[in-house]
Structure formats: structure tokens, C-alpha cells
Amino acid sequence: MGARTGAEYLAALDDRAIRVEIEGQVYTGSNVSSIPQFRNVVRTYAGLFDLQHEPDLRDVMTYESPTSGERVPMSFLQPESVEDVTRRGAAMRVWARHALGQLGRTGDYCNSAVMAMAGAADWFGQAERGFADNVRNYYEHIRENDLLLTHTLVLPQANRAVGPSQQRNQVLAARIMDENDNGIVIRGARILATIGPFADEILVMPSTVLKGTADDAPYSFAFAIPCDTPGLRFLCRESFDLGRSTFDHPLASRFEEIDAIVVFDDVLVPWERCFVVGEPEVCNGIYTETTAAVHMTHQVATRVTAKTEYMLGLVSLLTEAIGIEQFQHVGEKTAEVIVALETCRALLASAESGSTPNRFGLHTPAWPPLNACRNWYPRTFPRLAEIVRQLGASGLMALPTEADVFGPAQDDVERYLQSATLEGADRVRLFRLAWDTCLSSFAGRQSLYEHFFFGDPVRMAGALVASYDREPYKELVREFLSS
Numbered sequence: 001m002g003a004r005t006g007a008e009y010l011a012a013l014d015d016r017a018i019r020v021e022i023e024g025q026v027y028t029g030s031n032v033s034s035i036p037q038f039r040n041v042v043r044t045y046a047g048l049f050d051l052q053h054e055p056d057l058r059d060v061m062t063y064e065s066p067t068s069g070e071r072v073p074m075s076f077l078q079p080e081s082v083e084d085v086t087r088r089g090a091a092m093r094v095w096a097r098h099a100l101g102q103l104g105r106t107g108d109y110c111n112s113a114v115m116a117m118a119g120a121a122d123w124f125g126q127a128e129r130g131f132a133d134n135v136r137n138y139y140e141h142i143r144e145n146d147l148l149l150t151h152t153l154v155l156p157q158a159n160r161a162v163g164p165s166q167q168r169n170q171v172l173a174a175r176i177m178d179e180n181d182n183g184i185v186i187r188g189a190r191i192l193a194t195i196g197p198f199a200d201e202i203l204v205m206p207s208t209v210l211k212g213t214a215d216d217a218p219y220s221f222a223f224a225i226p227c228d229t230p231g232l233r234f235l236c237r238e239s240f241d242l243g244r245s246t247f248d249h250p251l252a253s254r255f256e257e258i259d260a261i262v263v264f265d266d267v268l269v270p271w272e273r274c275f276v277v278g279e280p281e282v283c284n285g286i287y288t289e290t291t292a293a294v295h296m297t298h299q300v301a302t303r304v305t306a307k308t309e310y311m312l313g314l315v316s317l318l319t320e321a322i323g324i325e326q327f328q329h330v331g332e333k334t335a336e337v338i339v340a341l342e343t344c345r346a347l348l349a350s351a352e353s354g355s356t357p358n359r360f361g362l363h364t365p366a367w368p369p370l371n372a373c374r375n376w377y378p379r380t381f382p383r384l385a386e387i388v389r390q391l392g393a394s395g396l397m398a399l400p401t402e403a404d405v406f407g408p409a410q411d412d413v414e415r416y417l418q419s420a421t422l423e424g425a426d427r428v429r430l431f432r433l434a435w436d437t438c439l440s441s442f443a444g445r446q447s448l449y450e451h452f453f454f455g456d457p458v459r460m461a462g463a464l465v466a467s468y469d470r471e472p473y474k475e476l477v478r479e480f481l482s483s
């Protein structure tokens with residue numbers, strides 16, 4: 001099949017009977033794309049698929065499959081050179097910019113993980129029960145069919161002081177209940193799966209909290225299954241897309257990805273979909289040993305660069321609109337956004353140009369700049385949102401809705417909400433976008449998301465310190481001291 005169009009994605013989604021629970025409604029049938037809370041965002045996702053077929057983007061977004069000859073998404077390209085890594089980056093940039101960096105689960109994110117795991121398939125083969133071919137076959141399956149994946153890693157947040165096997169309820173975190181000729185049987189829950197209800201497949205990957213003990217073995221697995229697998233349910237939070245217009249809720253009405261708790265009611269995972277079973281030590285190594293973490297962070301760094309470009313554009317239009325650009329502190333805050341953008345770009349460029357083959361021969365971006373990016377951005381994005389709040393001030397609350405602006409309040413809006421550069425209606429349009437970026441429930445979720453996107457920043461900082469080679473710098477100081 002190769003790279004899909006938006007219409008093909010929607011048709012396949014509507015063929016699946018994905019079980020979704022949201023705001024008291026239980027949906028068990030097909031036609032997920034018409035569930036009110038998802039109607040808009042699935043169309044945004046369909047638009048991403050369509051971009052792959054734009055004549056001037058086709059060569060950026062897709063490449064020729066080495067097996068079928070079909071055009072397949074660039075995020076599956078197994079890079080053999082620096083040039084291949086930058087080709088991957090260029091494709092990621094198209095989607096990231098199209099969505100202003102607001103979507104965290106565009107297909108290229110999980111595709112990058114599976115691409116890297118397949119490149120390191122032999123590593124999976126070293127496990128006691130090796131599933132190397134499963135990883136290779138799965139990669140080929142999703143590449144050739146251009147499937148949209150989400151993933152779920154984290155165990156329920158019941159009691160973090162003890163491991164999964166010591167929780168009050170013995171079936172809390174998703175665990176292996178049984179193994180039989182057909183596969184493994186999973187019961188329990190995982191937190192969370194963004195876009196779970198409208199993805200084709202879910203990667204159920206190891207959490208990084210596993211201890212290498214027998215107690216953790218039932219919680220140690222990596223597999224992938226279709227989102228309509230019997231027994232699998234998605235229990236969603238409430239939606240921030242209230243079905244309002246793009247004028248009123250410019251971001252939420254397009255980019256509300258939804259987050260869902262994933263419940264496994266004795267889900268049978270066929271053996272051919274298992275990548276690791278019952279081996280905590282192997283699970284703990286998946287992201288680092290295969291370099292999946294590096295390729296995923298390449299996508300994340302590309303996305304946050306696009307998001308920061310958007311933030312700079314927004315801050316610039318907003319300060320211009322209300323004539324505050326000449327104030328010193330406004331310049332200082334705008335400079336903070338520029339510095340953030342240039343930092344993103346520098347880290348990304350350094351990662352791409354510094355790519356080298358990993359031990360499986362797959363060209364892989366340089367990890368230190370990407371690791372710095374994933375540690376730095378969770379602290380940076382909330383500050384950027386704060387800058388929009390501080391500069392927007394009351395303008396973020398003096399915000400009639402579309403019905404007012406183009407209805408009875410039209411004259412008031414034109415007179416009282418005019419700005420230095422914009423007519424009333426356009427100024428409200430701009431400020432509603434600023435509000436949805438820094439204050440709305442959608443905006444609050446974005447700040448939380450950026451903070452925890454790649455895991456707990458506290459523990460990521462610990463991992464950065466532990467893995468960073470500081471010896472040359474210690475030596476520098478030692479030499480100075482001894483001179």
C-alpha cells in the first residue's frame with residue numbers, strides 16, 4: 001500500500017471497533033472518526049497523511065521502499081549517512097511546522113522508535129527468548145501499510161514508593177497473567193496513551209522503573225497490537241475540544257490529541273507481536289541499546305524547534321499589535337524566546353551533522369545535544385508560555401467569542417478592541433490564539449506535556465549526569481591545579 005492519504009487513514013480507522021470511554025459515553029462500534037471529541041483532531045491527522053502526497057513534498061516526505069518499491073514515509077528510512085539523517089529531519093519538520101509543534105504523537109515519533117529497534121533486531125535476538133524476526137517483520141508491516149502508532153510506558157501512579165508487584169491490588173499495572181500456545185495474556189492498566197483511540201496500533205513498551213528481579217518479570221514486556229484488539233479499552237480524560245469554532249478555540253479545535261488510560265482485560269498478544277517477554281534487564285535496555293531514544297528525541301527536538309518558531313511569531317505579532325515593542329523588558333522577554341529558538345536550532349543541527357553509525361550500522365544523530373535538548377525544553381516551554389501571559393495581560397481576558405465579534409457586539413469590538421496594528425476582529429482572533437497557547441485548558445495540558453514528555457525531568461537529569469563523559473573536564477581542572 002505505501003504512504004496513505006488522509007481518506008485512507010480515516011476509512012481504516014472507521015473500520016476498527018476500538019473500545020473508547022469518554023465523558024460517560026462508551027463507544028464499542030466503528031466510526032471513531034465521528035465521535036464528537038475526536039472529529040476535529042482526526043481530520044488534522046488526516047491532513048498530515050495528505051501532505052505526504054503533495055507533489056512538492058512527495059520526495060521530502062516519502063522514499064522508495066526497499067522491498068515493495070512503493071513510496072513509504074521518510075520516518076521509516078534506516079539512515080546510512082549524515083545525509084539520510086537530515087532527510088529524516090526535513091520530513092519531520094514539515095509535519096511539525098504544519099501543526100505548530102502542538103502535536104506530540106505524529107506518526108514519525110513512534111515510527112522512529114520501531115525503525116531503530118528493527119535496525120537493532122539482532123540485539124532482541126540475544127534475549128533468552130529472542131524475538132528478532134518479530135521486530136523486523138513488525139517494522140516492515142507498519143512501514144508498508146503506513147500505520148499510525150501510539151505507545152504506553154508508565155505504570156499506574158498508585159504508590160510510587162514500591163514496585164508494581166507490591167501494590168495493594170495484585171492486578172493493577174498491566175502484567176502477564178498467562179502464556180499459552182497462542183501468546184501472552186495481559187491484564188491491568190497503563191498510564192497513558194495519547195491519541196490511543198484513533199491510532200491504528202499501540203506499542204506497549206517497558207517502563208524504566210523495572211528492577212531486575214523475578215518480581216518484576218510479569219511486568220516486563222514489549223509488544224505491539226492493533227488498537228481494536230479484543231479486551232483493550234481506552235478510558236479518556238475529558239476533551240478540551242468543546243466543539244467550538246477555530247476562531248474561538250484555535251488550537252484545541254485542531255490539535256486536541258486526547259490522553260487515555262489503557263486497560264487490558266485479558267488481552268491476548270500473539271507471539272508474533274511480542275518483542276520481549278519476561279526479561280526486566282532486556283526491557284531496561286531497549287531505548288538506549290537500540291538507540292531508539294536517540295531517533296525519537298531527534299523527532300522531539302524537531303517538533304519543539306517548530307513550536308518555538310511559533311512562539312516567537314506569536315509574541316512578535318502580539319507585542320506589535322498593542323504597541324509595546326519599545327519597552328525594554330518586552331525586548332528582553334522577546335530575546336528570551338529568540339535565544340530559546342536558536343538554542344533548539346543549534347542543538348538540532350549539531351545532532352544531525354554529528355551523526356555516526358551505531359553499533360548495528362544505523363546512522364544515528366549525536367546523543368549529547370539531543371539529551372541536552374530533552375533536559376532543557378521541559379523547563380523552557382513553561383517559561384515561554386509565561387512570557388505570552390505577561391505580555392498579553394488583560395488582552396487575554398478581554399476576549400469576546402466569534403458569536404459576539406461577528407454578531408451584536410461588532411461595533412463595540414471594532415471600537416474598543418482595536419489595536420495599534422489590527423482591526424477589532426483581527427485583534428480578537430490573535431489574542432484568542434495567544435489565550436489558547438498560554439491560559440486555556442488546552443494550554444495547561446501543553447505545559448504539563450512538555451514537562452513530562454520524555455519522562456520525569458528529575459530522573460532524566462540524573463541519567464544525563466550519569467552518562468555524560470565529564471572526565472576530560474575534570475582533567476582540565478586537574479592539570480590547571482597541578483600547574
Ligand SMILES: Cc1cc2nc3c(=O)[nH]c(=O)nc-3n(C[C@H](O)[C@H](O)[C@H](O)COP(=O)(O)OP(=O)(O)OC[C@H]3O[C@@H](n4cnc5c(N)ncnc54)[C@H](O)[C@@H]3O)c2cc1C
Pocket residue numbers: 150151152153154157160191192193194195259445448449452453454455456458459
Ligand atoms: C499530557 C501527557 C501525555 C502523556 N502521554 C503519554 C503517552 O502517550 N504514552 C506514555 O507512555 N506516557 C504518556 N505520558 C506519561 C509520561 O510519560 C509521564 O508523565 C512521565 O513519564 C512521568 O511519569 P508519571 O507521570 O507517572 O510521574 P511519577 O513518576 O508518578 O512522578 C510524580 C512526581 O514524583 C516524583 N517522583 C516519583 N518517583 C520518583 C523517583 N523514583 N525519584 C525521584 N522523584 C520521583 C517525580 O519527580 C514527580 O514530581 C503522558 C503524560 C502527560 C502529562
